[in-house]
Amino acid sequence: MCGLGGLARVDGCPLTDAADAVLSTIATTIGHRGPDDREVTREGPVGLAFTRLSLIDPEGGAQPLVSPDGSLVLIANGEVYNHRQLAAGQELLTGSDCEVLLGQYARHGIRFLENVHGMFAVVLWDRRANKLILARDRFGIKPLYYHRTAERIIFSSEIKALFADPGTPRKVDWGRALVHPMMSSAPVLVPMEQTTWFQEIHSVPAATVMEIDLGTGATTERRYWDFPTAGEGEGMSDRELTERYGALLAESVADCATADAELGLFLSGGIDSSAVAALAVGRSTSLHTFTALSGSTHLNGDAANARRVADHLGLPNHQVVFDAARVPSVDEWKRLLWLLETPLCGVEQFYKHELHRYARTERPELRGMLLGAASDEFNGGYSVDYGLGGDWHSFEGSLATMMRNGAIYQRPELAPWWSQLAEPILRDDVVFRLGATTPPDPYQAFLEREYAKIQQYNCWHEDRTAAGSGIEARVPFLDHRLVELVVGVPAAQRSRLLWDKRILRDATRHLLPASIVNRPKVPFYYGAGEQHTYRMLARMLSQDGGALVEEALAGGDAADHLDAAGVRQLMHRITERPESQDVELALQAINLGLLASMAAEVPAPIVTRPLDIKLSAIDGVDLSPESGHVAEHLGYRPVVHDKAVLEFGPEALLLRSMDDEDWFLILNGEIEYVIDTESPVWRRFLAGVDGVRSVEDLLDLAGGSWTDVESFVYEAVEHRILRVAGATVDG
Numbered sequence: 001m002c003g004l005g006g007l008a009r010v011d012g013c014p015l016t017d018a019a020d021a022v023l024s025t026i027a028t029t030i031g032h033r034g035p036d037d038r039e040v041t042r043e044g045p046v047g048l049a050f051t052r053l054s055l056i057d058p059e060g061g062a063q064p065l066v067s068p069d070g071s072l073v074l075i076a077n078g079e080v081y082n083h084r085q086l087a088a089g090q091e092l093l094t095g096s097d098c099e100v101l102l103g104q105y106a107r108h109g110i111r112f113l114e115n116v117h118g119m120f121a122v123v124l125w126d127r128r129a130n131k132l133i134l135a136r137d138r139f140g141i142k143p144l145y146y147h148r149t150a151e152r153i154i155f156s157s158e159i160k161a162l163f164a165d166p167g168t169p170r171k172v173d174w175g176r177a178l179v180h181p182m183m184s185s186a187p188v189l190v191p192m193e194q195t196t197w198f199q200e201i202h203s204v205p206a207a208t209v210m211e212i213d214l215g216t217g218a219t220t221e222r223r224y225w226d227f228p229t230a231g232e233g234e235g236m237s238d239r240e241l242t243e244r245y246g247a248l249l250a251e252s253v254a255d256c257a258t259a260d261a262e263l264g265l266f267l268s269g270g271i272d273s274s275a276v277a278a279l280a281v282g283r284s285t286s287l288h289t290f291t292a293l294s295g296s297t298h299l300n301g302d303a304a305n306a307r308r309v310a311d312h313l314g315l316p317n318h319q320v321v322f323d324a325a326r327v328p329s330v331d332e333w334k335r336l337l338w339l340l341e342t343p344l345c346g347v348e349q350f351y352k353h354e355l356h357r358y359a360r361t362e363r364p365e366l367r368g369m370l371l372g373a374a375s376d377e378f379n380g381g382y383s384v385d386y387g388l389g390g391d392w393h394s395f396e397g398s399l400a401t402m403m404r405n406g407a408i409y410q411r412p413e414l415a416p417w418w419s420q421l422a423e424p425i426l427r428d429d430v431v432f433r434l435g436a437t438t439p440p441d442p443y444q445a446f447l448e449r450e451y452a453k454i455q456q457y458n459c460w461h462e463d464r465t466a467a468g469s470g471i472e473a474r475v476p477f478l479d480h481r482l483v484e485l486v487v488g489v490p491a492a493q494r495s496r497l498l499w500d501k502r503i504l505r506d507a508t509r510h511l512l513p514a515s516i517v518n519r520p521k522v523p524f525y526y527g528a529g530e531q532h533t534y535r536m537l538a539r540m541l542s543q544d545g546g547a548l549v550e551e552a553l554a555g556g557d558a559a560d561h562l563d564a565a566g567v568r569q570l571m572h573r574i575t576e577r578p579e580s581q582d583v584e585l586a587l588q589a590i591n592l593g594l595l596a597s598m599a600a601e602v603p604a605p606i607v608t609r610p611l612d613i614k615l616s617a618i619d620g621v622d623l624s625p626e627s628g629h630v631a632e633h634l635g636y637r638p639v640v641h642d643k644a645v646l647e648f649g650p651e652a653l654l655l656r657s658m659d660d661e662d663w664f665l666i667l668n669g670e671i672e673y674v675i676d677t678e679s680p681v682w683r684r685f686l687a688g689v690d691g692v693r694s695v696e697d698l699l700d701l702a703g704g705s706w707t708d709v710e711s712f713v714y715e716a717v718e719h720r721i722l723r724v725a726g727a728t729v730d731g
Contacts, residue, residue, distance in 0.1 A: 002050065002075075002078075003049075003156075004030075004121065005050075007022060007046075007155075008153050010045075010213075011152075011217060012215045019047045020042060026154075028608075029156075029161040030156060030157055030161050031051050031607035032339075033053065035051070038051050039064065045214045046073075053472060065094065065099050068091050071128045072105060076122045078118060080101065081255035081256070101124070117479070117481075120141075120142050134209075139454055140203075140207075140455040140459050143459075143463055147165075152165075152167075158341065159198060163602050173196075174560070174592065182344060184585075188402055191452075198599065207223050225480065228484045230444045230491075238496055241485070245507045252482060253276055257280045259368050261366070268291065269303070269305025269308065270302070271504060275507075275508040276371070277370075280370055281314070288316045290317075293322065293623070294323075294532060298625060305516060309512065309516055318617040321617060337598075338595075339353070339467075339468045343589075346584060349464075369473055371462060372477070373462055376501070377447075377450035379501045380500060380503075395499070402446075407439075486498065535578040537587060541590065546571055549568070549571055554593075556597060561592075562593060567586070567589070621633070644694060644695050645693065654687070682712045685701070685709050
């Protein structure tokens, strides 16, 4: 991973000396991306800035790279995995994997990326033709942004570097942001356009070569790869497809695990990262794995299963602790948000950034991180969730419904025909015919949306969270050959191969324990324990008198879009009940306001503001979700010993029916639990809670032991139904 940027005149004029200061600022702004080397150069109409992270040929791979005849100049961020095959017959001056791109361009011109496998953002100056080439890989794994006027174009790996030129606007694009599908997560299936979140800032499209004539400014864009059409793959049996998938995944992991520097791996305990780990064993020396240990990942089983996989494969596993007290400060959150440059910055990005930071501190020579990201999107990872308890047919039905709902957004007057009737009486295609559109195949539309989402969300934040610590994120599941294979699976075979990622599970069954291969998909920080996530966000937003919220409300033109009174009222409610999911959506709007504020007064470069917050890892303990020791170590629940006195929380109540058959635990006026008759000890225990009796007294009264009620007690404490008298349950 590296940082690249630059300026070019597009009106036939040369750059002046004034460009040097802009280029220097660009290099400093992206300095965190490439801590190993820095180069700034200007000649004629083009100026280039480059910061290097050395993974291949650390001694001889400095950039810019120049062709033997001097006519081509290249800076590139990323890796060309098949560089050895492409280098045949080419005169190379360095050991850099990216140097082969010069030869490919010399041979094939604008078609030079068609046979390249890898992840990359490329800037190439063709001196002879007086043209500038900007290009990105097929999935947009590596970023490249630009702003253009009639006189010049400024470009960089990160948006913030574009602000080095005073001519670049510094305003958030509220209009596009608020209606973007990624912001609202609306249950609709509509085309998703890419956005940079900032006005007049553009991103070079994935799988595209942009060619600019520096004399006239004439620009052409050419796609060198198109997302495949669903079901049009080669005719193979289920077994042949699974074997082919396994072979391609192994090749991709081998490619991603190739480096002249140490690599690590993020391990969640799910099938995706576990498969990458199993295939990477032996391909990278000293492969250390890193896992987030929080209240959420402890209770949902991620932490324990990650340790199980690491032990099975003989890999070191660092369980990095995120305890209840670990809440990002105001300055820390703003630093993270400015690093990421997206309002979609949330808990996932915070955890990943901190894992990278811990990894780089613990393993100073580490330069790359293998990830299990982007597997769900094309392997059927969301089929079970969207299937709503059914099967593949149910999944496809949900997609059709989402697509219809998206079309209704264009013709809202048709909505009652579906929303007000229990049984629909109109055909789904009516909404398309009346809207004068052709209904696409729902599955194809879903895959294309996932392709867009990967660019807008997954690749974006995986790049930035790693870059903040001078690490390159590597994503084996985004090998275009893998994606072409699974997208091409014929319709008749999808239910067998793509329901719940069956093709991946079967392809790696011989590498991993059955408990991991068959483990259901678990969201990173949702599900069991998700309340800890929401509490952390609520505490972050309420700290220092709601400083983040107030700055967001005052940022840029936030007042034109955010209702300050409504935001403050929502924050008050979230503070009162921090388990509310509303905090996530609210955070995205607040992030927009903060980005607007920071863009107006650009913060100091990330590289000049290192974090001094210490992180730690835990080892040698039982990580199972039932482990009380881990929960207590994380600070997510008080130690309930036999002398502790329990009382009901201020918003909790135990209700019993007149005949004493039905018992209910009420929280905030709503039924939270039904206490069935099969838990008589727990019932008697609860009936005795009065804020005076100790746990020992309550167990005597209930006629049971601690093991009879332990899990119930801690769950009640987690949900603030019970609390230890005199203690504050935090988290």
